[in-house]
Amino acid sequence: MNFVERAGAKYLTPMFMASGFGMSVAVGVLKRLTHVPRRWRSTLDQMHLSGVRSLHVVLFVIFFIGMILALQLGYELSRYGQQEAVGFAVTISMVREMAPVMTAVVLAASVASAMAAELGTMKVQEEITALEVMSVDVISYLVLPRVVALTLVAPMLTLLANIVGIVGGGIIAETQLNLDYDGYLTNALNALAEPGFLGLPKSIYAGILKATIFGFSVAVVGCSCGLQATRGASGVGNSTRAAVRNSIILIIVLNFFLGKLIYT
Amino acid sequence: MIKLENVYKAFGGQQVLDGLSFDVAEGESLVIMGPSGAGKSVILKHIIGLLQADDGLVDVIGNNMSTINSAKLQDLRRDMGYLFQHSALINWLSVYDNIALPLRETTDLSKSEINERVMEVLELVYMQDARQKFPSEISGGMQKRVGLARALCTRPKLLLYDEPEAGLDPEMSGEISRMIRRLKEELGVTSVTVTHSVNCALTIGDTLAVFEHGKLLLSGPPPEVLNSDHQRVREFLCAPID
Numbered sequence: 001m002n003f004v005e006r007a008g009a010k011y012l013t014p015m016f017m018a019s020g021f022g023m024s025v026a027v028g029v030l031k032r033l034t035h036v037p038r039r040w041r042s043t044l045d046q047m048h049l050s051g052v053r054s055l056h057v058v059l060f061v062i063f064f065i066g067m068i069l070a071l072q073l074g075y076e077l078s079r080y081g082q083q084e085a086v087g088f089a090v091t092i093s094m095v096r097e098m099a100p101v102m103t104a105v106v107l108a109a110s111v112a113s114a115m116a117a118e119l120g121t122m123k124v125q126e127e128i129t130a131l132e133v134m135s136v137d138v139i140s141y142l143v144l145p146r147v148v149a150l151t152l153v154a155p156m157l158t159l160l161a162n163i164v165g166i167v168g169g170g171i172i173a174e175t176q177l178n179l180d181y182d183g184y185l186t187n188a189l190n191a192l193a194e195p196g197f198l199g200l201p202k203s204i205y206a207g208i209l210k211a212t213i214f215g216f217s218v219a220v221v222g223c224s225c226g227l228q229a230t231r232g233a234s235g236v237g238n239s240t241r242a243a244v245r246n247s248i249i250l251i252i253v254l255n256f257f258l259g260k261l262i263y264t
Numbered sequence: 265m266i267k268l269e270n271v272y273k274a275f276g277g278q279q280v281l282d283g284l285s286f287d288v289a290e291g292e293s294l295v296i297m298g299p300s301g302a303g304k305s306v307i308l309k310h311i312i313g314l315l316q317a318d319d320g321l322v323d324v325i326g327n328n329m330s331t332i333n334s335a336k337l338q339d340l341r342r343d344m345g346y347l348f349q350h351s352a353l354i355n356w357l358s359v360y361d362n363i364a365l366p367l368r369e370t371t372d373l374s375k376s377e378i379n380e381r382v383m384e385v386l387e388l389v390y391m392q393d394a395r396q397k398f399p400s401e402i403s404g405g406m407q408k409r410v411g412l413a414r415a416l417c418t419r420p421k422l423l424l425y426d427e428p429e430a431g432l433d434p435e436m437s438g439e440i441s442r443m444i445r446r447l448k449e450e451l452g453v454t455s456v457t458v459t460h461s462v463n464c465a466l467t468i469g470d471t472l473a474v475f476e477h478g479k480l481l482l483s484g485p486p487p488e489v490l491n492s493d494h495q496r497v498r499e500f501l502c503a504p505i506d
Contacts, residue, residue: 122354126349127352127354129314130346130348133314134365134369134418135338135339135341135366135369137369
């Protein structure tokens, strides 16, 4: 084997195999969506684990993101005497990009890693094999509730993140940029004036759509990395690391293509 | 019930099963022994359909495991029970729910029928009082018994035991072996057991088969195999303790 073949066998083959497995998990979940009513209890448990337990982290992070955006944009806009536009700029950035992306990144770090660790541990302890041997449908029993839960939770968290991020920006606008809070809010609401689908402003609808797709993708990556874990504790560690890394890469790449699809 | 004919299996460059052939008749209890890495657990995985042979025939209850489709394999697995080396119980489910899981997921039994079935197998393994406990709250021996109950709850025709005595003290190991023997006598189930314990083999087995390097060295009733003149079998089964 020459250098190129060796490099391909070492890096590309596992990458394509992992991607293929992830795709098959995603298709498997979509094919079993009719099982959701049977899995409502475990889906609710997963929504609690992935939503309620991540809520404080998402809101804390996004509150600071809102403040950072207001601070940086405010300073730059004030150089041109346009600091009143900070509400508009923060809201557009928050609703279209920062809230869905940062929420998904927090979910990748906290929930996808937990899914990968949990399923990975089950895999190396032969619990997944035990389920297969008992003819239990692993995708329906373990993966579907997690994926559905995160797909539903991500847009809900993103909606809350929008509000908290914009409020965070408003606090900075008032305290650091000497802007009137009501004026900031009016400006922020003007940013959402563009009508979209089902009465929702287009930017919010776009952010929610992105968040839904990110939630689905993050959960699929977390579960598929867990299901591919091998070789004991270090294997579980590797699958957890891969889940976070791959989720974040996927979020960034999808964000670009979704942004292009929605706004062009 | 089970027929293996010239079965070959390799992982990477290593030949694990090398033209292996044996039969297990209905109601028979076959015990498989051999050194670590001899391919014993691999045989069980071929029988349950977790692995496929590179070449040769693996026939289980009239099904060719190399050509069986996934739906038929799922049906076939409902006729088989598998006791894992480390029990492989689901950690977040109670003992009761662990046993009820395959019934809830793969049968149309009502709640009361499932309850009846679970209590029946819990009684068989003397674990009625621990039904609300979680796997982390019970000992290794008790986990084995719960694993056994879970394997039995679907009323399988064939039971596969992967080192049922692994990780247990001699007393508990003896108790599990006697329990498996009693279940065989009461239920008449065909079984294949992989073990490293001669005592376990003598208690459970109708037939003892000794493997090495993926090949069958010798098989027969356990006392005959233990007293055979086959040098390698004697070396393995009667290895002196330093």
